[in-house]
Amino acid sequence: MLSMALVRLVPSAKEVEQFGYCAHNWWLARHGAGGQGAASERGIAAHSALGKEQGLIEGEKREYRSAIAWASRGLMVAASVTFLTVELLYLNATTYHLLFLTTALVLVAGSGALLVIGLIAQADYRRRQQEAGVVPGRLLASDLTQHTPMLQDTAWDLTGRPDYILQTNGGPTPVEVKSGHTPEHPHHSHVLQLGCYLRLVEVGQGRRPAYGMLQYPDGVFRVDWTPALEADLKTTLERMRAAEAAGKADRDHEQAGRCRGCARRTACDQRLA
Numbered sequence: 537m538l539s540m541a542l543v544r545l546v547p548s549a550k551e552v553e554q555f556g557y558c559a560h561n562w563w564l565a566r567h568g569a570g571g572q573g574a575a576s577e578r579g580i581a582a583h584s585a586l587g588k589e590q591g592l593i594e595g596e597k598r599e600y601r602s603a604i605a606w607a608s609r610g611l612m613v614a615a616s617v618t619f620l621t622v623e624l625l626y627l628n629a630t631t632y633h634l635l636f637l638t639t640a641l642v643l644v645a646g647s648g649a650l651l652v653i654g655l656i657a658q659a660d661y662r663r664r665q666q667e668a669g670v671v672p673g674r675l676l677a678s679d680l681t682q683h684t685p686m687l688q689d690t691a692w693d694l695t696g697r698p699d700y701i702l703q704t705n706g707g708p709t710p711v712e713v714k715s716g717h718t719p720e721h722p723h724h725s726h727v728l729q730l731g732c733y734l735r736l737v738e739v740g741q742g743r744r745p746a747y748g749m750l751q752y753p754d755g756v757f758r759v760d761w762t763p764a765l766e767a768d769l770k771t772t773l774e775r776m777r778a779a780e781a782a783g784k785a786d787r788d789h790e791q792a793g794r795c796r797g798c799a800r801r802t803a804c805d806q807r808l809a
């Protein structure tokens with residue numbers, strides 16, 4: 537039995553996903569066989585399109601927040617001016633109260649217009665969010681719109697960069713975007729990849745996320761960060777280190793369909809189809 541402690545392997549979450557798909561797939565990728573085929577190209581295009589939409593949505597959200605903030609300020613000033621007008625009326629200072637009243641009305645009208653602009657921006661970003669399939673929530677970081685720093689876990693020797701992180705009621709929540717067809721249940725390799733991000737977010741933020749999300753073209757799956765998933769991930773990392781120490785990783789499934797959909801099929805000497 538090889539000692540795992542002797543093998544220093546710091547895989548990325550993407551590598552864990554490759555290994556979860558097929559151990560030999562990971563081995564080929566690790567030794568220079570790049571991913572090919574329609575699936576890889578579709579994935580790049582989907583990420584890029586979603587990044588653009590996310591950028592527009594965040595712009596509209598800023599517009600909404602700014603309009604609402606200015607409308608609130610305008611209404612507060614209008615309220616103060618109205619109060620002053622009433623005071624002047626009470627004191628019979630007729631020279632100024634008309635001027636104050638006009639100012640208050642202008643402020644109310646301006647605030648009302650800003651409120652309408654804000655509500656239109658809100659409707660726009662919500663519609664865009666729904667159409668693009670972007671998961672709603674406060675965006676903490678997005679690798680789709682800008683290059684985010686690589687997250688690291690020195691205890692588990694793991695790195696990775698989730699597509700985006702949202703603040704939800706479950707804490708900081710990583711979201712991983714997947715192209716291709718939407719499965720009935722999330723693929724195990726995708727769940728393992730998301731497990732890496734959950735672990736990395738937990739270490740980075742100092743707070744355990746309750747769950748993460750896998751976003752497919754036609755649906756989003758919530759994946760809970762459970763002790764069972766943690767154990768599954770640890771076992772996978774140990775298997776990867778054992779393979780690295782052994783100097784090989786063979787195909788670990790008997791599914792021809794998996795080989796047919798494999799990005800490294802043409803470079804593979806163990807393929808079933």
Ligand code: SF4
Nearest residue numbers: 558561795798804807
């Ligand atoms: S073609 Fe099949 S055996 Fe080869 S790497 Fe891909 S999934 Fe594994």
